Amino acid sequence: MSQFTSIADLRAACGDLPSGDAAAAAAVGTRLAQLTKPPRSLGRLEDVVAWLAQWPGRSPPRLDRVDVLVFAGMHGVTTQGISAYPSEVTAQMVANFAAGGAAINQLARVAGAKLRVEALSLDQPTADFTMQQAMDEAAFLAAVAAGYDAVSADCDLVCLGEMGIGNTTAAAALAAALFGGDGARWAGRGTGIDDRGLARKQAVIDKAAALGGRELAAILGAALAARLRRIPVVLDGFVCCAAVAPLKKLNAEALSHALAGHVSAEAGHRILLNELGLRPLLDLDMRLGEASGAALAVLLLRAALACHTGMATFSEAEVSDKSP
Numbered sequence: 001m002s003q004f005t006s007i008a009d010l011r012a013a014c015g016d017l018p019s020g021d022a023a024a025a026a027a028v029g030t031r032l033a034q035l036t037k038p039p040r041s042l043g044r045l046e047d048v049v050a051w052l053a054q055w056p057g058r059s060p061p062r063l064d065r066v067d068v069l070v071f072a073g074m075h076g077v078t079t080q081g082i083s084a085y086p087s088e089v090t091a092q093m094v095a096n097f098a099a100g101g102a103a104i105n106q107l108a109r110v111a112g113a114k115l116r117v118e119a120l121s122l123d124q125p126t127a128d129f130t131m132q133q134a135m136d137e138a139a140f141l142a143a144v145a146a147g148y149d150a151v152s153a154d155c156d157l158v159c160l161g162e163m164g165i166g167n168t169t170a171a172a173a174l175a176a177a178l179f180g181g182d183g184a185r186w187a188g189r190g191t192g193i194d195d196r197g198l199a200r201k202q203a204v205i206d207k208a209a210a211l212g213g214r215e216l217a218a219i220l221g222a223a224l225a226a227r228l229r230r231i232p233v234v235l236d237g238f239v240c241c242a243a244v245a246p247l248k249k250l251n252a253e254a255l256s257h258a259l260a261g262h263v264s265a266e267a268g269h270r271i272l273l274n275e276l277g278l279r280p281l282l283d284l285d286m287r288l289g290e291a292s293g294a295a296l297a298v299l300l301l302r303a304a305l306a307c308h309t310g311m312a313t314f315s316e317a318e319v320s321d322k323s324p
Contacts, residue, residue, distance in 0.1 A: 004141055004148075014250040017227050020257065021057030025050040028059050034313040038322070044281070045304035048259065052301065055232045055257050056156070060309050066113040066298055068159040068291050069150050069222055070097065070104060073143070073215035074125035075166030076134070082169045082201040084191040087125065090165050094119050097163075097290075104161065104290040111298035113159065118150055120214040129173065133210030135217070143214040147221030151229065158226050159261070159298060161236040161291020162215045162243070165191070169201055170216060171242035172268055173208035178245050179275045182206050188238070188267030188287075219243035227257050234301075236294040237264035237287065241272050248276050262286060262293030 004010040028050040033039065040046065052061035072094050078087040096102045097117045108115040120143055126134040135143070151158055164170075172186035183202030193201065216239065223244045226233045235241055235258055247254035255276060262282035263270050273280060281297045314321045 004144060007137055007141070010141070010144060011250060014224065014247055014254055017251060017254060018230055020054035020230070022054070024057045024059040025054040028053045028308065031060070031308065034315070035311045036314055036317050036319050037311070042304070042307060045300070045307060048281075048301055048304050049308045051259065052157070052232055052305065055230045057230065061156070061305065063112075063156050063298075063302055063305055065155050066111065066157045066159065067152060067155045068104065068108045068113045068115045068161065068295050070115065070117045070161045070163055070291050071120060071147060071215035071218040071222075072117065072122065072163040073120045073167070073213045073218075074122050075164055075170055075213055076125040076128040077130065077169055077204060078166040079128060080130070080200060080204050081197060082193070082204050083165050084193045084197065085165050087165045090163060091119075091122050093163050094122070102290060103288055103292050104295060107292055107295040111295045112302070113295060113298055116150065118146060118218065120146055120218060126213055129170070129209055129211040130204055130207040134170070134212045135214070139214070140212065140217050143217035144221035147218030148225040150218070151222050151225040151231065153229050155231055157232050157234065157298070157301070158222065159234045159236070159291050159294035160219050160222055160240050161294055162219060162239050162289055164213060164215045167213050167215060167239050168266060169204055170211060170213040171239040172201075173205045173211045174216065174242045175245065175268055175272050176205055177208070177211065178249055179272070185271070186268040190266070216243035220246060223247060223255070223258060227254065231257070233258040234261045234294040234297050235259065235278070236261055236291045237289055238266040238269035238272060239289060240291075240294070241269065241276060241278070245272065245276060259297070261297030264293060
């Protein structure tokens with residue numbers, strides 16, 4: 001269980017993070033140079049295999065166990081009309097996940113991943129953060145601990161995602177607080193609000209004070225746990241990336257173990273990825289959340305690893321290498 005007893009304790013942990021294994025990444029590079037293909041001809045597929053090897057320090061890497069962690073939370077700020085859906089949809093979608101009826105259920109299955117959904121005090125919405133702090137320190141640390149403890153030490157890869165009506169507003173307010181700008185810079189249409197709803201959302205972001213959400217805090221905790229256990233992480237969309245952004249502000253290298261699965265259609269995501277120095281694998285105009293883009297990216301990672309481990313070398317295939 002996580003041992004963070006204060007925000008200061010959590011902040012201190014973010015300053016002392018393990019590095020990846022450069023030797024494991026180099027071993028991947030050595031094999032890639034011997035495979036039956038021109039150098040760098042598989043592009044970023046080559047990079048992601050080295051990344052997968054670097055964090056656990058294992059070459060070749062493996063993807064025997066992939067966990068998709070989806071955290072769900074309720075937001076008091078929804079009372080201000082910033083979502084196209086009522087707040088009770090959060091709990092209803094958690095039930096849908098449990099029944100296997102959501103998009104993430106299908107995507108996790110085809111990706112060969114295990115889906116786990118963590119509902120965080122759905123009977124206790126965070127406070128409306130335009131009027132008071134969203135959570136007190138104890139509630140925040142409890143949510144961080146829930147995310148931290150959800151990461152299994154024997155996992156090869158973790159995909160992070162969320163569910164929570166109103167959380168694109170919380171994420172946009174967090175991004176504005178960390179990187180500057182107002183609601184007009186960061187607010188998107190989320191679940192599909194109209195122009196009037198978008199204007200309300202922008203105004204709410206501009207009034208935000210002490211902000212956040214339980215599922216965002218849990219994502220931060222999970223990303224930190226994965227780093228301390230040297231497990232690579234695939235991030236989902238705008239909300240997920242906003243949730244881990246405080247780690248980047250505390251330590252410039254804190255997200256080196258994280259990959260952006262995709263860039264979503266949410267207005268601020270591309271800007272946020274640029275602030276975080278993350279280059280997405282996919283760009284499919286998705287804006288669902290639920291870790292859907294992260295799970296879809298696992299298919300690419302599996303393809304990259306299959307090429308790395310399954311291709312023959314020039315000598316094995318008796319194919320002439322390039323001329324000296």
